[in-house]
Amino acid sequence: MLSERVLGILSDSFFRILIPGLTVTIPLTVISFSLALVIAIIVALIQFAKVKILKDIARFYVWVIRGTPLLVQLFVVFYGLPNVGILIDPFPAAVIVFAINEGAYCAETIRAGLEAVPYGQMEAGECVGMSYMQIMRRILLPQALRISFPTLANSVISMIKDTSLAANITVTEMFMATQRIVARTYEPLALYIEVGLIYLVFCTVLTRLQRYGEKKLGRYRI
Amino acid sequence: MILSIKDIKKSFGEQNVLNGISLDVEKGDVVALLGPSGSGKTTLLRCMNCLETPDSGVMEFAGNSYNLSALSSREKASIRKRTGFVFQNFNLFRNKTALENVTEGLIVVRKMNRKEAVEKAEETLEKVGMASWASHYPFELSGGQQQRVAIARAIAADPEIVYFDEPTSALDPELAGEVLSVMKMLAEEGMTMVVVTHAMDFARNVSKHVIFMEHGVVVERGKTEKLFSDPEEERTRAFLRLEEI
Numbered sequence: 001m002l003s004e005r006v007l008g009i010l011s012d013s014f015f016r017i018l019i020p021g022l023t024v025t026i027p028l029t030v031i032s033f034s035l036a037l038v039i040a041i042i043v044a045l046i047q048f049a050k051v052k053i054l055k056d057i058a059r060f061y062v063w064v065i066r067g068t069p070l071l072v073q074l075f076v077v078f079y080g081l082p083n084v085g086i087l088i089d090p091f092p093a094a095v096i097v098f099a100i101n102e103g104a105y106c107a108e109t110i111r112a113g114l115e116a117v118p119y120g121q122m123e124a125g126e127c128v129g130m131s132y133m134q135i136m137r138r139i140l141l142p143q144a145l146r147i148s149f150p151t152l153a154n155s156v157i158s159m160i161k162d163t164s165l166a167a168n169i170t171v172t173e174m175f176m177a178t179q180r181i182v183a184r185t186y187e188p189l190a191l192y193i194e195v196g197l198i199y200l201v202f203c204t205v206l207t208r209l210q211r212y213g214e215k216k217l218g219r220y221r222i
Numbered sequence: 223m224i225l226s227i228k229d230i231k232k233s234f235g236e237q238n239v240l241n242g243i244s245l246d247v248e249k250g251d252v253v254a255l256l257g258p259s260g261s262g263k264t265t266l267l268r269c270m271n272c273l274e275t276p277d278s279g280v281m282e283f284a285g286n287s288y289n290l291s292a293l294s295s296r297e298k299a300s301i302r303k304r305t306g307f308v309f310q311n312f313n314l315f316r317n318k319t320a321l322e323n324v325t326e327g328l329i330v331v332r333k334m335n336r337k338e339a340v341e342k343a344e345e346t347l348e349k350v351g352m353a354s355w356a357s358h359y360p361f362e363l364s365g366g367q368q369q370r371v372a373i374a375r376a377i378a379a380d381p382e383i384v385y386f387d388e389p390t391s392a393l394d395p396e397l398a399g400e401v402l403s404v405m406k407m408l409a410e411e412g413m414t415m416v417v418v419t420h421a422m423d424f425a426r427n428v429s430k431h432v433i434f435m436e437h438g439v440v441v442e443r444g445k446t447e448k449l450f451s452d453p454e455e456e457r458t459r460a461f462l463r464l465e466e467i
């Protein structure tokens with residue numbers, strides 16, 4: 001199976017797959033996930049603080065996003081919105097969808113983290129004279145993020161693989177690059193395994209980063 | 223009179239927990255608040271520090287008058303700025319070191335600069351015998367050590383009054399001793415304190431006044447010596463007899 005021809009194709013294609021990985025897949029993941037975290041923290045705070053109408057909006061958002069497939073969301077934004085005159089380029093469209101999608105999941109993670117912080121922490125902050133927002137920013141949220149960290153890290157690892165779905169809306173990320181090479185060379189087995197291995201390497205690095213992060217954060221225990 | 227409370231009432235649903243409690247505290251006074259479990263001691267302290275909103279009650283404190291059942295957040299802030307609170311289970315900020323637990327309020331609430339705050343915090347930790355543990359996180363400290371840091375946090379900003387809610391009941395006798403001796407020292411320095419406690423030795427030897435409450439009312443109050451040696455009420459006598467065992 002690993003004829004010289006296949007080996008040649010694999011080595012020729014390696015950089016042509018890796019480079020979109022480094023220039024598209026990773027930036028797509030990093031940008032989307034950063035935005036997702038911002039969304040998630042805001043949504044989690046709204047739910048935690050039980051602000052009436054905003055809370056309903058937040059719950060509606062989480063409900064819709066978690067209840068519909070990511071692929072459908074990508075198609076709605078990229079192929080659907082032009083119908084109402086909203087045209088978005090593939091990469092930004094992917095960023096928007098991934099951020100909004102991941103934001104809903106991470107919001108639940110962070111909300112659970114906030115709820116896991118004992119209520120005494122909030123009261124201690126109040127007794128010291130801090131305002132709600134000060135307590136949130138300096139005491140509760142850091143602890144909640146510490147609690148959520150493993151789950152959030154897990155989400156990033158999931159997300160880097162999910163970015164392959166962006167191929168469906170013409171984003172030339174790693175997987176799309178591989179598909180193109182397959183179309184020319186007719187070596188799907190070898191090439192798809194190759195791209196799979198590259199994803200595996202990316203995720204392995206992320207797992208290492210997660211461990212490192214946990215160790216760093218582990219200076220205090222929750 | 224630094225603190226004066228009139229007629230605090232508080233119920234949780236059907237249950238009346240405080241049935242009109244009044245209370246005066248002089249500057250430099252140490253008041254021990256005694257009573258059986260469920261008599262409303264914690265609730266009373268929490269109402270005085272706005273952790274709980276009573277159904278009614280007014281408070282004169284440090285020259286201002288407050289309607290405790292309808293405090294604005296500005297009023298709450300002004301009350302808390304001048305009070306300290308020590309919890310039964312310490313409640314140290316788990317993501318902060320001992321030192322940071324003390325500097326937090328100084329920097330964030332009092333707007334001290336960092337250097338000043340650190341100096342003040344180190345001085346306060348020294349006072350409670352925790353200076354050499356400044357860089358440790360709460361989980362690295364024993365219960366008694368955590369409680370001493372919590373006391374440092376409560377007194378660092380020189381409050382007018384400090385409330386203690388059973389500060390030693392989560393501790394072994396030995397660890398309780400080190401916390402009680404810190405509190406004794408504060409009392410001798412003239413700190414105004416209201417202490418809910420089951421530590422009868424402390425009440426007897428350190429407090430100047432005792433308030434005995436039950437079912438949300440004050441049964442008896444008076445000077446410590448008088449109340450311990452010759453209580454007026456049969457209920458007080460029975461309670462003290464039980465606690466002595």
Ligand SMILES: Nc1ncnc2c1ncn2[C@@H]1O[C@H](COP(=O)(O)OP(=O)(O)OP(=O)(O)O)[C@@H](O)[C@H]1O
Pocket residue numbers: 234239257258259260261262263264265266
């Ligand atoms: N948040 C709350 N919700 C409902 N009931 C409460 C609440 N807090 C206190 N109670 C009730 O109020 C009563 C008085 O409670 P409190 O904690 O003030 O008593 P205590 O004198 O401090 O008792 P202990 O010595 O056991 O600490 C109890 O019956 C308790 O169940």
Ligand SMILES: [Mg+2]
Pocket residue numbers: 263264265387388
């Ligand atoms: Mg109590």
